[in-house]
Amino acid sequence: MKKNSTLKKLLAAALSLSLALTLAACTGAGNDSGSSGASSSDGTAAGGSSASAAKTEYKIGLVKYMDHASLDQIEKNVQKELDAKSAELGVTFNYADYTYNGQGDGTTLNQIAAQLVADGVDVVVPIATPAAQVMQSVVTDEDIPIIFAAVSDPVTANLVQDMDAPGGTITGVSDALNTEMIMKMMLAVDPDIQTVGLLYSKSEDSSKKPIEEAKAFLDASGISYVEKTGTNTDEVNSAVDALISAGVEAIFTPTDNTVMQAELSIFEKLNEAKIPHYTGANSFALNGAFFGYGVDYDDLGAETADMVVDLLVNGADPATTPVVILAHEAATINTETCEAIGLSLDDVKAAFATLGIGVVEITTAQSFS
Template structure:
């Protein structure tokens, strides 16, 4: 990071010493040490805060944003992050330069690795990876240089090895989680159809974010005496084949957690399930936008906004990512695709008493 030095002179007993600030700055990232021999501690603290504020103004922070793949949820998160960084920059008088450092990994490990190397070479001040696979790559790339990483939409940060503890992540990384309540989703499933006897579990086994929720789903089914069939796919074509297999198995419903591979394929499989009379219950609202019957989870716009706020706190206020708790937004928002519900003949009126909010949507590719 580029550093600049400036000197400030305060009247009477106030003595200011300029020290190096952080950020790839076009202004000055200076902090000021103040003392008051007369004991005016409150006044000294006020003046120090004002000096720090003035010093930060004009600073340019280089922020890398790396999305795992194009899908409705992740696109929504990225847009929210960018909007919040722009708004906070205007509010604080600084610039968050993300436009020059925003990339899409296209769900390709080699591309993500190259993006990480490029961001490190560009000496960015902070990296925001979106989704678990992206966060894992960015963490690996920053272990030695300790560039701060603030991830977004990581379902199980501890299980993925990204954090030692959600309250004290450790090292240079923190962020936001979109962990879901799997049991609550299955409760919705049984409320809509108490006769559900066999459930299909559709996911990508290479997606670490899906594994914990799938294990929770199996435990729920075992407890309730519900049979389950697992089908997986690592590409859209494989997911389509897995969906066909679940239809052939005659499942009563299908469950998918926040799985980016299945999300990418949803527009190509939702009609298969509708034609077979099978409701698809999922762990994100974007699935419902792309044709699934029901999505249950966090508000991804709020998740992106919160992620950006955490990044700003680290860059501008010097917050330590290692000691910044991972944020898990309030869960309980159900999104129902009304076109799919009508096609399936499903009544979801009881959902309003089982969650914090029911949102209705129709099939589209992106959120407006």
């Protein structure tokens, strides 16, 4: 055990009462899913792995940064795939007792991390960059591996040394954006666009790289841009008001959790202003944005769970396990918003087809069914 272990365990014990009070809602969200994450076990995994024969139950610490459609979708699919692997391999992947929601709060995330250390989990699965960064700061000193989900730029976030050779106890699945393609699709819809709004949170490392990529593309294309940021829903609403007043003709947002959480409160004012919102995930479109383009979060959740299983059952080494970057697929268009802002869905499809991009149609809802 490392020298900080005893101190951290004492800290975890001291925080346990506070954690029980402040995270009641968080654990409830994780534990009311109707699945225990457990299956019957005969002590033998498929293929006769000695690791699985020696251990038949694994504790999975599953930590979601906050509630919104993107992260909820990932969480559900991590759990779904772990349940499937439990049945297939005859071992128990117990996530239900160790699932938490950080509510977008750093103090809460630190308390969760301390509790997971005290619980002796076998792996921590943080969903989104801020959750991964807090988990790294606490659990890596205890030699607990991390398999992250939906970290857009793990190198910039200082989670891994290299995408192909992480070099530590952390690896996972990235939802890195193809920002250039989003810009090209924006111009395909409106070749004469003059001013673009950039809407994001400065507090999120996941937004830094795609925003810089967007600026570089727009500069090279001779298109001006206006930046507005927010660190909470009220500030995002104010930022949107400012962008509307500035006369932007379209808005770009990467996979930004802060803006995603605010999307249901901003899409109607953007619709009224006839401004298309181009975003980095289909869940934005589910919550009212005109457009989303990114990785499939169902697939991302399943891939994350598969990496967890490979680590625990097959003994995969995070230091040499490359970060997985999933391929981008079709663009997602909210057909209600498309009509509200005065665009023809057929024209949008035709514009995207020139770039080899198909379209998935969606309507506004709070979450995926």
